[in-house]
Amino acid sequence: MxxxxxxxxxxxxxxxxxxxxxxxxxxxxxxxxxxxxxxxxxxxxxxxxxxxxxxxxxxxxxxxxxxxxxxxxxxxxVPHIGASLYRTLLHISHEKSITVSELSFDTFSSDEFSRLLEEAGLSTSRIWLKSYAGAIHASELADYHETLWREGKTKAAVTCLRTAQMELERRGVPVYRVLPTRAGxxxxxxxxxxxxxxxxFKDTQIAVQMMEIDSFKGLTSGTFSTDELYNLEIKSTEKLLRYAKQLQGSLKIAGPGRYVIFTTRGILRDFTRDFVAAPRLEELSGIQDEMVTCGIGIGKTAYEAEIHAGTALLHAKESGPGSWMVFFDDKRIAGPLGKSEQITFSGASGQLQEISRQTSLSVQTLSKLQSILKKRGSAEINAHELAMHMQIMPRSARRILIELETKGIATVVGEESPHPRGRPRKVYRIEL
CATH class of the missing domain: 3.40.50.2300 (Response regulator)
Structure with a gap:
């Protein structure tokens, strides 16, 4: 391809x-x-x-x-490497007899430019250089070069940006362009x-979906028989077979209400929009989305992918019915897919394992907390915010924060009163 x-x-x-x-x-x-x-x-x-x-x-x-x-x-x-600059300087020196100290340059970093001149055996006491990180407008570069030229400090400009070259030509400033080389x-x-x-290669990796379907959500009345439940299971299996066919995968039954679909990472990536959204099962196969809780596992082998899918399913169940989580082969866990509050955390960290040994909190919980703080861009959080991000009860979030405070990892730094009659919320600063 x-x-x-x-x-x-x-x-x-x-x-x-x-x-x-x-x-x-x-x-x-x-x-x-x-x-x-x-x-x-x-x-x-x-x-x-x-x-x-x-x-x-x-x-x-x-x-x-x-x-x-x-x-x-x-x-x-394509970077402007040394050969690009040397070619331009050779042309200027040969055609115009202008020295390096009589030129103004842009784009190259100061250290890089000095190294390039040293390698070329060019020594100068003064360098006119406009370095920048990221993007810059052509007019800003043109202003820099034009000012030096009009003050008589330079005889010409050397730019890596085509739009800056055209702007300098429009202003009447002598200018030369550094072009990329074929080698670059x-x-x-x-x-x-x-x-x-x-x-x-990654697209062909094994991907496993481990799904739990709550058949009770498919019942239309308050009373039911085992035959009705069995009939719902059969219908769910038929619908999942249609879904598995769309994934070009195979479906296995792993117990009452639990199914496993084997497919590839590339196909699942497309169905989940790069592991951001949960597939719309209701549209794809007729199964109500809220009936299905799913864990996706990616692995180098089918066994590893299945183990990861089981772990992802446990995290999905913690997030509530209808949730989807994914466990990648690099030990990252992400989700819930399709939710406004998604987090990505690592299942392995030596530092967090040490904190886990000091507290009653799991490495997964600490990883989630670390990811939330990073996403918020702040080490401070209250129990209500933590509960919202982790999709747990506020009392569970308070327990986590109190446990960290007890071990000296979290410190109360203030209180917030979101409602006039409400109880103030403690704000914690966490140092993981």
């Missing part, structure tokens, strides 16, 4: 990238040219889901799109192909 690679860049750099990509029979190219930073998102919008990976011609468009957040597939950009493009393409192969 070919890698569908979306490529976005300025006209000149895109030509170089495409000329290299054409040598790779395993890559199918989707090129997009942009002329201003303002049009990047509008140009990308219609093609968001059309590529397996995206490659950008430089740091600026890559950083903008990464912050945009709409692209969920792997992304990379080939290095990034090699990395993307290895990543794609790895993802293809």
């Amino acid at each position: 070919k890698l569908r690679l979306g490529i976005m860049g300025a006209d000149d750099s895109l030509d170089i990238i495409r000329s290299v990509v054409n040598d790779y029979a395993e890559i199918e190219c989707l090129p997009i040219v942009y002329w201003t930073e303002e049009e990047i998102f509008d140009l990308l919008e219609p093609h968001v889901g059309q590529a397996d990976m995206w490659l950008f011609s430089g740091q600026v468009p890559y950083s903008m799109v990464k912050e945009w957040g709409r692209i969920k597939t792997p992304m990379a950009y 493009v080939e290095a990034v393409l090699s990395m993307l192909l290895r990543t794609y192969e790895m993802l293809q």
